[in-house]
Amino acid sequence: MNDLPLHTLASLVRVAVALAVSLALAVPAGMLAGARPRVDRWVSPLAYLLYPVPKIAFLPAFIVLLGLGEASKLALLVTILVFPLYLAARDGVRDIPSDLLVSARSLGLKGWAMARHVFVPAVLPRLFSALRLGVGIALSVLFFAENFSTEYGLGSLVMNQWAIMRYAEMSWGIAALSLLGLALFVAVDALERWTCPWTKTD
Numbered sequence: 730m731n732d733l734p735l736h737t738l739a740s741l742v743r744v745a746v747a748l749a750v751s752l753a754l755a756v757p758a759g760m761l762a763g764a765r766p767r768v769d770r771w772v773s774p775l776a777y778l779l780y781p782v783p784k785i786a787f788l789p790a791f792i793v794l795l796g797l798g799e800a801s802k803l804a805l806l807v808t809i810l811v812f813p814l815y816l817a818a819r820d821g822v823r824d825i826p827s828d829l830l831v832s833a834r835s836l837g838l839k840g841w842a843m844a845r846h847v848f849v850p851a852v853l854p855r856l857f858s859a860l861r862l863g864v865g866i867a868l869s870v871l872f873f874a875e876n877f878s879t880e881y882g883l884g885s886l887v888m889n890q891w892a893i894m895r896y897a898e899m900s901w902g903i904a905a906l907s908l909l910g911l912a913l914f915v916a917v918d919a920l921e922r923w924t925c926p927w928t929k930t931d
Contacts, residue, residue: 732881732886733830733886733901733902733905735881736881736882736883736885736886736905737883737901737905737909738879738881739869739879739882739883740871740875740882740884740906740909741909742884742905743802743803743806743871743875743882744806744864744867744868744871746803747803747806747807747810747867748860748864750803750807751806751807751810751811751814751863752814752842752856753765753810754807754815755810755811755812755814755815755818756814756815756818756852756856758815758818759814759815759816759817759818759819759821759822759852760818760819760821760844760849760852761816762818762819762822763818763819763820763821763822763823764822764848764881766844769819773816773819774813776812776816778814779808779812779924780812780813780816780911784805784808784809784866784870785805785870785873785874787804787805787808788801788805788873788874788877791804791805793875796824797877797878798878801874801877801898802874802875802877803808805871805874806867806871806874807822807872809866809867809870810863810864810867813859813862813863814856814859814860814863816859817852817855817858817859817891818852818855818856818857820855821848821851821853821854821856822848822851822852823848823852824851825848825851829847830847833846833847841866850927853921853924853925854921854925855906857917857920857921857925860884860917861914864910864913864914864917865910868906868909868910868913871884872884872887872906883902883905883906883909884906886898886899886902887899887902887903887906890902
């Protein structure tokens with residue numbers, strides 16, 4: 730299995746890019762919706778409408794619109810990740826005590842300073858919880874999506890080896906997928922400990 734690292738790297742890159750795009754979209758939108766009820770009234774119904782839909786149902790539409798390449802797979806992963814991250818960011822801001830907001834404003838905090846010193850610390854623990862849930866689901870769906878016109882990817886590897894009855898190689902692919910999930914969860918935990926030291930419990 731000389732190409733196992735390439736398959737693993739391809740799946741890791743897809744998840745990492747989707748995570749970056751999802752965070753860039755969901756966190757600002759969620760914090761804005763949490764701080765501005767008028768924005769929440771417009772944006773959250775869309776999240777409530779689309780979030781419960783099994784995301785694999787979107788794959789045929791993404792393939793038609795974006796083709797069989799990387800774009801459709803990334804769009805599917807972003808669709809999985811963006812909604813729980815958006816809701817986590819929104820709820821984190823909404824749950825900030827009003828007296829804390831008043832105190833921050835009385836100190837002159839507004840705009841980016843308010844987001845950095847008040848909103849982001851409130852949102853981070855919820856974001857990490859949403860990330861753990863999203864990463865697990867994203868890996869499961871990616872396994873299926875990588876069976877469509879994919880040269881490298883653990884989903885493609887496992888199913889191709891199964892089809893030609895090379896079960897030992899198939900097992901290596903499954904093990905690599907499991908280890909990839911483990912590595913992502915460990916990375917999320919480590920990042921949370923680094924960015925949210927106040928949540929540590931001894």
